[in-house]
Amino acid sequence: MSYSIGEAAKMVGLTAHTLRFYDKEGLLPFVKKTSSGLRAFTESDIEWLKIIECLKGTGLPLKQIKQYIDWCMEGDATIPQRLNMFIEQKKRVEEQKAKWEKHLEKINFKIKYYEDAAQHGDLNVFERNPKLLEEKKKLFED
């Protein structure tokens, strides 16, 4: 059993247009076509799409995703490259997570700041609460 491009698209939360675009970019060399030329997505193809989504969702550009797919198609000789790619990606994700953590602290500060401001209808927050000013300096000093 297999899925049409529209069904596959729905299953992974993309559009058929996007899947065709990926195919054109060489990201879906594994997808076969029926005798009449329609793409037929297998369960295994859907898993490929999920891996692509995972890599795209963690910020890997399509070009590098294609590189990975190409390695997969080349066979066992490229296992070290593929392992290395995932190790690098893990590193990037963790760096990104750390960055977001820092950004989140700033956002939380701003929420505190504007909550006070909203309550009083003005921005004299630091005059009311000088400790917040210290906190701000720490958060934005780098």
Add this chain to the structure above:
Amino acid sequence: MSYSIGEAAKMVGLTAHTLRFYDKEGLLPFVKKTSSGLRAFTESDIEWLKIIECLKGTGLPLKQIKQYIDWCMEGDATIPQRLNMFIEQKKRVEEQKAKWEKHLEKINFKIKYYEDAAQHGDLNVFERNPKLLEEKKKLFED
């Protein structure tokens, strides 16, 4: 004391080109110019840039960042909108973090998978370790 566009750019890790682009897009209405027409960035302007970086770094499009800046320029009446914006942004960041967490699990799985494959020089990982296949199914079932 104030900074030239190049100095400011260096301080926040952007290029002078990018800062001019931001200015053109209306993101830097607070930056004043010298009598001879050069932009002069104050300490306070640098802080603005850091907030912009925080919002951009957590995925907010420049258009919406401009909306926030515009609200700031409008005065106290827009405090509720600004508070709301940061609350929404916090929500987005936390959703994104959760997504990345899931992606990271898949990446960690792939690392395990390819480590085994690299050790043996082939991809018969699931024949050697059927438990990994179960783990894979759980990770990619959604």
Add this chain to the structure above:
DNA sequence: GCTTGACTTAGAGTTAACTCTAAAGATTAA
């Protein structure tokens, strides 16, 4: 058999966010 809707391709268009260029003016160091 016919209609309706999904599929095919090539290729054009869009959007966001830069990124660069050219020509001219400003600033700094020797």
Add this chain to the structure above:
DNA sequence: TTAATCTTTAGAGTTAACTCTAAGTCAAGC
């Protein structure tokens, strides 16, 4: 004062990742 190195503008060009269009083909239900 002069050379080198900024900075200014308007506007063009780039890149990634879609997004859409047109004209035609295919498939499923009646």
